[in-house]
Amino acid sequence: MKQALLMFGCWLALWSTPTVAETDTTSSYDDLLMALTEADLNATQPILEKIEATGHPEVLSLFQTLLDGNLHFRKADQVLLSIVDVNGTDQYTEFQSGTAIEPLGRRDVSKIRVNNNLRNFLSSAIGRLQLRSSEPDLRSAAVLSLLTTLDAATADDLAELRREESNRTVLSSIDLALAMYSARSANTVAAQITAIDTLSDRLQPEARNLLFDLERNADNPAVREAATAALKKIDGKVTFYGYVDQLFFGLSLGSVLLLAAIGLAITFGVMGVINMAHGEMLMLGAYTTYVVQLLMPGFINYSLWVAIPAAFIVAGLFGILIERCVIRFLHGRPLETLLATFGISLILQQLVRTVFSPLNRRVAAPDWMSGSLEINPVLSLTYNRLTILIFALIVFVALLVIMKKTALGLYVRAVSQNRDMAKAMGIKTDRVDALTFGLGSGIAGIGGVALSQLTNVGPNLGQAYIIDSFMVVVFGGVGNLLGTLVAAFTLGIANKFLEPVTGTVLASILVLVFIILFIQKRPKGLFPQRGRAAE
Amino acid sequence: MTLKPILQGLSFAVASTVLSTAAIAEDPIKVGVLHSLSGTMAISETTLKDTVLMMVEQQNEAGGLLGRPLEAVVVDPASNWPLFAEKARELLTQEEVDVIFGSWTSVSRKSVLPVLEELNGLMFYPVQYEGEESSKNVFYTGAAPNQQAIPAVDYLRNELGVERWVLAGTDYVYPRTTNKILEAYLMDLGVAEEDIMINYTPFSHSDWQSIVSDIKTFGSAGKKTAVVSTINGDANVPFYKELGNQGVSSADIPVIAFSVGEEELSGFDTSPLVGHLAAWNYFQSVDADVNYDFIDMWHAYIGDEDRVTNDPMEATYIGFKMWVQAVEQAGTTDVDAVEQAMIGQTVANLSGGTAVMNRNHHLSKPVLIGEIQDDGQFEIVWQTAGVVPGDAWSDYLPGSKMLLADWSAPLKCGNYNTETGTCSGTVY
Missing domain, CATH: 3.40.50.2300 (Response regulator)
Known part of the structure; x- marks a missing residue:
């Protein structure tokens, strides 16, 4: 209590001194802040406009705090507070004085609310205030935030800034903003048309929106024609990049299918075990990622590097266990294997339901996998998909190397081609079987780590991918790793090019029908195994 | 650790059991909870199960209902739509519950409906939905379109x-x-x-x-x-x-x-x-004291300050309170009596204003x-x-704009056709 009183005293001193000393602008700034705490959402923008007009040095930080949703006020005395979440605890600061205070209950503070309109206003106001920032990135972002709201005064300001600007990115943003401004409101038709020509090289959606608007509503037919021509030029590029985008989506879906199926390509493809529990190996990998993140809460960005080997080991051990306890007794009895592994899949699902609850678990994405690589305004590749595409290829190559270049790979191929002969040559077939199944399951676990970044981690995760996995392996040709790769990417790309035309549901149906027909024609898939061993 | 606190606790437990059995001599009133606790909808529905359990616990602390304790019967339909019908049948025939709180997706509600109508059960459906329905046996406490x-x-x-x-x-x-x-x-x-x-x-x-x-x-x-x-x-x-x-x-x-x-x-x-x-x-x-009280109650029940509240929870809360009021007014848990007593019940919304159960089995609520x-x-x-x-039959669809639901006497019809003046009987 004493402390609070003391703080109140300090605050009073801080509050009263400047008001006495300074001029009217400051006091009206204070009045405006007071009005801000009383205004409802519709009345807020005029007040913010007045606050911006005062040119008070605090305006930028005020607007930033407001935009971040951290500006509150104490209900008792309407003093503005900034409440910032620092590592899970709220830190309360008096906004104007900057003094930290004790946290208050939620009934004692009220938030200064912003909606989308206000957020637009705030970000363009912050843009106006940051035009002269020393960071080129901030300057460029500031200009871009002004694109649609540019008025005559700011346009003049920009033209002036352009003369002093040396950074190329910022220059290009300023040119775009000025071109958009003159296309909209230049005095002469010629100037408008020149500006429209400049815009025809730009892909920014704001520029396109403006051109659409001009094409429809401009008074002068020449301007309308210029807009149509510019749009045609832009649309050509947009369509092209649209295809590039779709191709990327297809590759990305393909990489997910590859990761899901590649483990199965070993257990089903090479060993010939119809493993219905394969999906659950993916699920185990995903849950391992979740547990690893729980164990290292402060290091989300590095947790995936730990999760990859951990998932391989966990899923691999489960695989070996299943092979030793069940599958080895069922050699050459596919129907029993199918039923047994299906049972195992149900057991594993129920196991995670009991251990982790039936609810989906949240796996955080590391920072370096969020957001997207912006190649141009209409083509951006999301980092998570890009990472997973590269990761899938790395896993594939690693597996290929294991199968072709190591002793284990040689044994595996030997055993799968002719078990008895391999045994006669002194290969411990039992051990090789267990290791192979462990390898396939472990690789599936790694796939699960990747899937945890894309989809919900829950007990049903495996169910969603088991059909796809079998589809890919069968389509690619049983026993052929390269076939799995080609099949995964073919199906991914086909799916993504069909999707915009037919819709998601129909696209998957069409792909399935295609595979059925294809298998009728070539029962052994894209790349059938040749030679006596395949018989 | 001494034996004393344990003994004390034990004797207290025994005493309270004896007391409650003495006070509430009759059989419990059974409340069925039909929400998916696993599968794709578990993310949303598990919370509603907990909300019903909280309301039941609170009602029991307040002395039960009609002098009888409430007993919750929880089943898990596992986001499996046909299983909803089976579980509803199990609740109504084997457990003989007096009321069911349950369902989230419309497809699960549609699967339960024939069972409810056949066995004359009573269900409270707490989620926003597409309308085009008004069953005698269901009260819709979520939003209509x-x-x-x-x-x-x-x-x-x-x-x-x-x-x-x-x-x-x-x-x-x-x-x-x-x-x-x-x-x-x-x-x-x-x-x-x-x-x-x-x-x-x-x-x-x-x-x-x-x-x-x-x-x-x-x-x-x-x-x-x-x-x-x-x-x-x-x-x-x-x-x-x-x-x-x-x-x-x-x-x-x-x-x-x-x-x-x-x-x-x-x-x-x-x-x-x-x-x-x-x-x-x-x-x-929502900045209202009744809402803060509800949030505090929820946090105290679930034991986790980070758990949130949401709209279907409010709908469950309103539905449960209304059902309690209707049972008290009817003096029985008999479905037909409660159904008639429900119409016109009012409960304060957590978001301001008062919710009223209308004659079409839908609520009046504010939209945010x-x-x-x-x-x-x-x-x-x-x-x-x-x-x-809430409007059961949309005014914007040609097939339903002339339909009207009114379960009060004398109409008692879920889809009265105002043009032909007939009640077709099928309500969904």
């Missing part, structure tokens, strides 16, 4: 100036009917057909890349565009992740969701989603629009002036 979808579209048109619409939904009855109503409504308002894009995806859909990219393309045609999302269940998580990753900001293309509340958002980082919208009859951020904040809560940016009565 005119209490959620229509006001949401009005908000987007009037306040944000939206002219182009993406109607994205999960492929089942609720999104399809809601989108049919919205499409008819938008067409009535003069929106051209090429300005409406409709897209359906399966449950648990996870690969949203091309759909989000399509939405981006559709939204860059010079007119303000918004997405009206009836995507349900855990598919929302990858959908919003993809929106964030592809940089679709609420300033360019706002997404308004009808199935995404605080609970769904508590699963992930909402900072890329700030400003996207949701329409509900309740938000946890909220924007997602970076802490996973919603900022209320708009709300209706008063309460809006």
Whole structure:
């Protein structure tokens, strides 16, 4: 209590001194802040406009705090507070004085609310205030935030800034903003048309929106024609990049299918075990990622590097266990294997339901996998998909190397081609079987780590991918790793090019029908195994 | 550790059991809870099970109902729609419950309906839905389309100036009917057909890349565009992740969701989603003492300060309170008596105003629009002036605008045709 009183005293001193000393602008700034705490959402923008007009040095930080949703006020005395979440605890600061205070209950503070309109206003106001920032990135972002709201005064300001600007990115943003401004409101038709020509090289959606608007509503037919021509030029590029985008989506879906199926390509493809529990190996990998993140809460960005080997080991051990306890007794009895592994899949699902609850678990994405690589305004590749595409290829190559270049790979191929002969040559077939199944399951676990970044981690995760996995392996040709790769990417790309035309549901149906027909024609898939061993 | 506290606790437990059996000599009143505790809908429905259990516990602490204790019977239909019907039958015939609180998806409600009507059960359905239904045996405490979808579209048109619409939904009855109503409504308002894009995806859909990219393309045609999302269940998580990753900001293309509340958002980082919208009859951020009391009660019950409250919880809360009042008024748990006593019951909304159970078995409630904040809560940016009565049969569909539901005497009909003056009897 004493402390609070003391703080109140300090605050009073801080509050009263400047008001006495300074001029009217400051006091009206204070009045405006007071009005801000009383205004409802519709009345807020005029007040913010007045606050911006005062040119008070605090305006930028005020607007930033407001935009971040951290500006509150104490209900008792309407003093503005900034409440910032620092590592899970709220830190309360008096906004104007900057003094930290004790946290208050939620009934004692009220938030200064912003909606989308206000957020637009705030970000363009912050843009106006940051035009002269020393960071080129901030300057460029500031200009871009002004694109649609540019008025005559700011346009003049920009033209002036352009003369002093040396950074190329910022220059290009300023040119775009000025071109958009003159296309909209230049005095002469010629100037408008020149500006429209400049815009025809730009892909920014704001520029396109403006051109659409001009094409429809401009008074002068020449301007309308210029807009149509510019749009045609832009649309050509947009369509092209649209295809590039779709191709990327297809590759990305393909990489997910590859990761899901590649483990199965070993257990089903090479060993010939119809493993219905394969999906659950993916699920185990995903849950391992979740547990690893729980164990290292402060290091989300590095947790995936730990999760990859951990998932391989966990899923691999489960695989070996299943092979030793069940599958080895069922050699050459596919129907029993199918039923047994299906049972195992149900057991594993129920196991995670009991251990982790039936609810989906949240796996955080590391920072370096969020957001997207912006190649141009209409083509951006999301980092998570890009990472997973590269990761899938790395896993594939690693597996290929294991199968072709190591002793284990040689044994595996030997055993799968002719078990008895391999045994006669002194290969411990039992051990090789267990290791192979462990390898396939472990690789599936790694796939699960990747899937945890894309989809919900829950007990049903495996169910969603088991059909796809079998589809890919069968389509690619049983026993052929390269076939799995080609099949995964073919199906991914086909799916993504069909999707915009037919819709998601129909696209998957069409792909399935295609595979059925294809298998009728070539029962052994894209790349059938040749030679006596395949018989 | 000494024996004394244990003995004390034991004797207290014994005493209280004896006391309660003495006070409440009769059989318990059974309350069935029919919510998925596993599968794709578990993310949403588990909370509602806990809400019912909390309300039951609270009612028991207050002395039970009609001098009898309440007993909750929980079953898990596992997001498996036909299993809902089986579990409902189990509740009504084997457990002989007096009332059921349950269901989330419309397809599960539709699967339960024939069982309820056959066995004359009573169910409270706490979720916003597509309307076009009014059963004697069901009370709908969630929003009908005119209490959620229509006001949401009005908000987007009037306040944000939206002219182009993406109607994205999960492929089942609720999104399809809601989108049919919205499409008819938008067409009535003069929106051209090429300005409406409709897209359906399966449950648990996870690969949203091309759909989000399509939405981006559709939204860059010079007119303000918004997405009206009836995507349900855990598919929302990858959908919003993809929106964030592809940089679709609420300033360019706002997404308004009808199935995404605080609970769904508590699963992930909402900072890329700030400003996207949701329409509900309740938000946890409602600044009212009755709401804070409810939140405190919830936190005390669940033992976790981080758990959120949401609209279907409020609907469960209102439904439960109304049922208690109706049972007290009727003096029995007999379904027909309670059903008649329910009509006209009032309970204070957590979001302001008073909820009234209307004669069509739907509530009158206020409609709120909220924007997602970076802490996973919603900022209320708009709300209706008063309460809006729920409309069972949409006025915007040609097949249902002449239909009327009125379960009070003398009409007692779920789909009275005002043109022909007949009651067809089938209510769904």
